[in-house]
Amino acid sequence: MSKCKGYAATTAGAPLAPYSFERREPREHDVVIEIKYCGICHSDIHQTRDEWSDYQEESIFPMVPGHEIAGVVTAVGNNVTKYKVGDKVGVGCFVDSCRTCAECQRGLEQYCSVQTVWTYNARDKEGAPTYGGYSEKIIVDENYVLRMPTNLPLDACAPLLCAGITLYSPLRHWQAGPGKKVAILGLGGLGHMGVKLAHALGAEVTVLSHSLKKQSDGKRLGADHFYATSDPETFTKLANSFDLVINTVSAKMDWNQYLGLLKVDGTMVVVGLPEKDIPIGAFSLTARRRSLAGSQIGGIRETQEMLDFCSKHGVACDIEVVPIQKVNEAYERVLKSDVRYRFVIDMASLSKD
Ligand code: NAP
Numbered sequence: 212m213s214k215c216k217g218y219a220a221t222t223a224g225a226p227l228a229p230y231s232f233e234r235r236e237p238r239e240h241d242v243v244i245e246i247k248y249c250g251i252c253h254s255d256i257h258q259t260r261d262e263w264s265d266y267q268e269e270s271i272f273p274m275v276p277g278h279e280i281a282g283v284v285t286a287v288g289n290n291v292t293k294y295k296v297g298d299k300v301g302v303g304c305f306v307d308s309c310r311t312c313a314e315c316q317r318g319l320e321q322y323c324s325v326q327t328v329w330t331y332n333a334r335d336k337e338g339a340p341t342y343g344g345y346s347e348k349i350i351v352d353e354n355y356v357l358r359m360p361t362n363l364p365l366d367a368c369a370p371l372l373c374a375g376i377t378l379y380s381p382l383r384h385w386q387a388g389p390g391k392k393v394a395i396l397g398l399g400g401l402g403h404m405g406v407k408l409a410h411a412l413g414a415e416v417t418v419l420s421h422s423l424k425k426q427s428d429g430k431r432l433g434a435d436h437f438y439a440t441s442d443p444e445t446f447t448k449l450a451n452s453f454d455l456v457i458n459t460v461s462a463k464m465d466w467n468q469y470l471g472l473l474k475v476d477g478t479m480v481v482v483g484l485p486e487k488d489i490p491i492g493a494f495s496l497t498a499r500r501r502s503l504a505g506s507q508i509g510g511i512r513e514t515q516e517m518l519d520f521c522s523k524h525g526v527a528c529d530i531e532v533v534p535i536q537k538v539n540e541a542y543e544r545v546l547k548s549d550v551r552y553r554f555v556i557d558m559a560s561l562s563k564d
Pocket residue numbers: 251252253254255257373374377396397398399400401402419420421422425459460461462463481482483484485506507508545546548552
């Protein structure tokens with residue numbers, strides 16, 4: 212075991228503070244990664260505050276969050292073939308899975324029917340708690356490590372590992388592309404990547420944001436249209452018009468009103484994760500043979516495909532880099548939608564504590 216410095220919430224809702232813990236010794240297929248940057252995902256806030264207790268068996272404290280991890284390989288196990296010291300690599304939301312079930316065989320490790328080992332707030336196959344990327348290093352099996360673009364800044368690519376893949380996967384699955392009208396609901400960390408990726412895939416993109424404050428950003432990110440959901444007119448104007456709505460919002464909303472924006476055979480994909488069940492009227496779906504679907508991050512193969520796509524199209528995240536000492540402040544700003552558009556922690560700041 213080796214010592215690792217990081218930041219943790221010691222109990223649900225406690226502010227994050229310096230915390231020391233142990234990482235395992237590298238095994239033959241392990242890659243040791245010095246973490247350079249880690250994005251702040253809204254899921255980090257939900258989990259450190261234990262907001263998903265209705266849906267999760269346990270939350271494990273102290274919790275070191277962070278699953279948008281970008282860094283450099285500093286050592287490899289004896290049998291590692293995919294990576295070498297010095298490579299720029301990433302780790303997303305999971306670090307292992309059963310590897311043999313039908314889903315794992317299809318490259319859908321995030322839907323593993325036995326056990327997806329989440330990067331933090333989970334237990335590994337030996338039952339030990341996992342700790343995430345708000346820390347100096349991480350040790351991960353090479354099969355769950357991603358290769359980062361070398362032509363784009365590493366800090367701006369860190370959030371691709373969750374925000375990027377969470378939007379890329381449903382955009383590909385529901386075939387966003389030329390001739391398709393796609394709406395992105397909520398222009399936050401996930402939403403802004405949805406706009407960039409849907410635009411790069413050739414779809415006609417509309418942003419649905421709660422106000423017009425981010426309108427000029429929306430256009431710059433690649434949106435063709437921008438509407439405020441606080442204006443009731445929006446729902447009349449846009450009724451029955453989208454093939455695909457990707458919903459990144461976790462706040463309370465009138466779901467039936469948003470389903471009304473889908474055309475015949477249109478689909479709303481839920482990626483935002485509210486604390487409570489969502490109320491939906493059957494008529495909102497039956498009226499136009501609409502579908503309501505959900506999607507969770509993406510598998511290793513598809514995450515690598517997304518990183519390569521971003522490298523080719525020059526797509527990275529709009530970020531604000533912060534030292535780890537400002538993490539609690541950053542959380543408050545995320546909750547106020549006051550981030551353009553993802554906070555990324557510069558892990559070099561850990562040494563200042
Ligand atoms: P975020 O940066 O906070 O963005 C959420 C956006 O929702 C905000 O920017 C805001 O956009 C909108 N919003 C916030 N409060 C609102 C309110 N009261 N009413 C209406 N809209 C509101 O969060 P994120 O990191 O993108 O994550 C979004 C959600 O996705 C979280 O629940 C997170 O846990 C979940 N998530 C899911 C997956 C998955 O695999 N399914 C992966 C990662 C994250 P506007 O200002 O434009 O309205």
